[in-house]
Amino acid sequence: MAQVTGKAFDMGLFGRVMTFARPYMRIFYLALFLTILLAALGVARPWLIGKAIDVYVINDDPQGLLYLTLLVIGILLLEAVAQFYQTYYSNWIGQSVTIDLRSKVFSHVTGFNLKYFDKTAVGTVVTRCISDIETISDIFSQGLLNILGELLKLIVVVAVMFAISWQLTLYSLVPIPFLIVVMVVFKNAIKKAFQQVRTQVQRLNAFVQEHITGMSVVQVFNREAEEKAKFIEINRSHRKAHIRSVWAYSIFFPVVEILSAVSLALLVWWGVGGALEDKVTRGELVAFILFIYMLYRPIRQLADRFNVLQMGMVGSERVFKLLDVKDRIEDTGDVREGIRGNIVFDGVWFAYEGEDWVLKDLSFEVKKGETVAFVGATGAGKSSVINLINRFYEFQKGDILIDGRSIRDYDLSYLRSQVAVVLQDVFLFSESVRNNATLSNPSISEAEVRSAAEAVGAADFIEKLPGKYDYNVRERGSMLSVGQRQLISFIRAYVYKPNILILDEATSSVDTESEMLIQHAIDKLTENRTSIVIAHRLSTIQKADKIIVMDKGRITEQGSHAELLEKDGTYKGLFDLQFKEG
Numbered sequence: 001m002a003q004v005t006g007k008a009f010d011m012g013l014f015g016r017v018m019t020f021a022r023p024y025m026r027i028f029y030l031a032l033f034l035t036i037l038l039a040a041l042g043v044a045r046p047w048l049i050g051k052a053i054d055v056y057v058i059n060d061d062p063q064g065l066l067y068l069t070l071l072v073i074g075i076l077l078l079e080a081v082a083q084f085y086q087t088y089y090s091n092w093i094g095q096s097v098t099i100d101l102r103s104k105v106f107s108h109v110t111g112f113n114l115k116y117f118d119k120t121a122v123g124t125v126v127t128r129c130i131s132d133i134e135t136i137s138d139i140f141s142q143g144l145l146n147i148l149g150e151l152l153k154l155i156v157v158v159a160v161m162f163a164i165s166w167q168l169t170l171y172s173l174v175p176i177p178f179l180i181v182v183m184v185v186f187k188n189a190i191k192k193a194f195q196q197v198r199t200q201v202q203r204l205n206a207f208v209q210e211h212i213t214g215m216s217v218v219q220v221f222n223r224e225a226e227e228k229a230k231f232i233e234i235n236r237s238h239r240k241a242h243i244r245s246v247w248a249y250s251i252f253f254p255v256v257e258i259l260s261a262v263s264l265a266l267l268v269w270w271g272v273g274g275a276l277e278d279k280v281t282r283g284e285l286v287a288f289i290l291f292i293y294m295l296y297r298p299i300r301q302l303a304d305r306f307n308v309l310q311m312g313m314v315g316s317e318r319v320f321k322l323l324d325v326k327d328r329i330e331d332t333g334d335v336r337e338g339i340r341g342n343i344v345f346d347g348v349w350f351a352y353e354g355e356d357w358v359l360k361d362l363s364f365e366v367k368k369g370e371t372v373a374f375v376g377a378t379g380a381g382k383s384s385v386i387n388l389i390n391r392f393y394e395f396q397k398g399d400i401l402i403d404g405r406s407i408r409d410y411d412l413s414y415l416r417s418q419v420a421v422v423l424q425d426v427f428l429f430s431e432s433v434r435n436n437a438t439l440s441n442p443s444i445s446e447a448e449v450r451s452a453a454e455a456v457g458a459a460d461f462i463e464k465l466p467g468k469y470d471y472n473v474r475e476r477g478s479m480l481s482v483g484q485r486q487l488i489s490f491i492r493a494y495v496y497k498p499n500i501l502i503l504d505e506a507t508s509s510v511d512t513e514s515e516m517l518i519q520h521a522i523d524k525l526t527e528n529r530t531s532i533v534i535a536h537r538l539s540t541i542q543k544a545d546k547i548i549v550m551d552k553g554r555i556t557e558q559g560s561h562a563e564l565l566e567k568d569g570t571y572k573g574l575f576d577l578q579f580k581e582g
């Protein structure tokens with residue numbers, strides 16, 4: 001796992017970032033060539049201006065001065081074209097790396113088991129997938145190649161300065177050791193500030209995402225003022241982190257300007273005297289003044305580019321930490337056929353954490369085409385049973401068999417394609433009714449969707465919607481009632497033609513009229529397929545082939561509705577209680 005090293009530049013992290021640039025190395029090398037060309041062209045202009053003064057101005061040669069001026073203009077035009085393509089290609093590489101890396105991270109995240117999301121804020125994952133990866137793209141568009149270009153420019157400038165006059169060069173470079181010290185201090189300060197900025201951005205994203213999703217709770221309990229106060233506190237922490245980076249910049253740049261002025265003063269002090277004594281030509285002195293500006297401008301930009309690189313390194317640390325997370329279901333199975341619907345739990349033990357067992361030595365069988373219902377108090381382990389069938393979580397002991405094979409022998413994608421789950425809390429996307437039913441699967445036709453809607457009893461309400469099957473249900477299906485959202489989830493299960501159907505509290509949050517519609521949909525869906533139903537309303541499961549009563553992770557009773565009533569046990573007590581309440 002990638003660790004926060006505290007280094008300004010981590011070669012290990014950078015190597016991992018560069019693996020994503022490999023498909024675009026031809027463009028990268030072209031951008032690198034243009035960077036080198038720009039470094040050479042930038043130095044050529046001051047040198048030519050110095051020559052123009054010494055050769056053509058002093059000797060009063062307007063023709064030669066004209067030719068040299070045209071040459072400088074040509075170099076400027078060439079530099080402009082090279083700068084355009086260098087900027088375009090470096091940004092193009094950055095965006096290409098971004099799309100590949102973001103796709104890989106998203107694919108990796110969708111493979112996590114649900115345990116990871118139980119303990120990780122959604123806003124944190126969003127920050128990793130969006131803004132942290134954006135900083136990595138800046139490594140290419142604003143960081144790496146620009147740093148190389150500025151370093152090359154510095155090297156070439158200093159080499160040319162020494163070639164013209166080593167004395168002038170030494171006087172000009174006197175402040176450089178002080179500048180190096182300032183840069184080291186600045187680099188360390190800005191690295192820490194950027195890490196704090198990313199942390200606060202993560203906190204902001206997590207808070208905003210969570211509170212917008214739970215806005216109804218905030219408003220129902222009149223918590224707007226209190227939650228606003230919390231947000232202001234987090235926002236202030238974010239501002240403080242940014243101010244720390246601004247503070248470092250506000251000190252560094254004035255210091256660079258002062259040292260630049262000192263270099264220029266030393267150059268003028270010694271150079272004017274040298275020019276008077278004919279040790280230095282006037283053209284060389286003018287060229288050196290331009291070189292001083294060229295020397296310190298890359299140094300200022302280097303600091304800025306280096307900080308972009310640091311921000312990219314901080315972002316890559318976080319992104320690669322996410323990519324190194326192993327909280328995922330190992331998909332080692334290779335069986336892609338044969339699921340008919342016989343399910344066997346054989347001595348299954350399961351815990352979300354350590355040995356805090358939620359299921360304890362659980363054994364039961366569901367035969368193909370049967371409907372088995374689970375009942376019990378909250379926390380009895382009912383939902384854990386259905387989470388294990390789909391391999392959303394991994395059990396620790398025992399085995400789960402489908403048609404005589406361990407579920408770990410099946411290809412994970414194939415296994416889940418054969419199991420449909422209808423949950424109590426239906427999640428709908430901000431899409432049309434049709435796309436929510438098919439999950440935008442092009443292989444499912446509109447005729448199949450309409451047929452499914454007719455079968456589960458949802459066609460009547462859909463036909464009354466504006467736009468009918470094209471009606472946008474908005475985020476989480478907010479424009480529909482609970483019962484309508486539930487019916488759409490039944491259409492979704494129906495069109496995917498699963499061999500195993502799981503219904504988790506499908507009627508617990510709806511009114512009596514909607515319950516009748518949903519019960520009809522359940523009857524239609526469970527025909528000729530293995531069905532596992534979790535329900536609190538016992539009236540909805542009386543037709544089940546088998547009812548299993550659970551308590552604290554164990555089976556306490558099982559049998560048909562009539563058999564369990566005759567036993568006069570836990571189920572009979574629950575049934576009598578609900579009947580009296582009714």
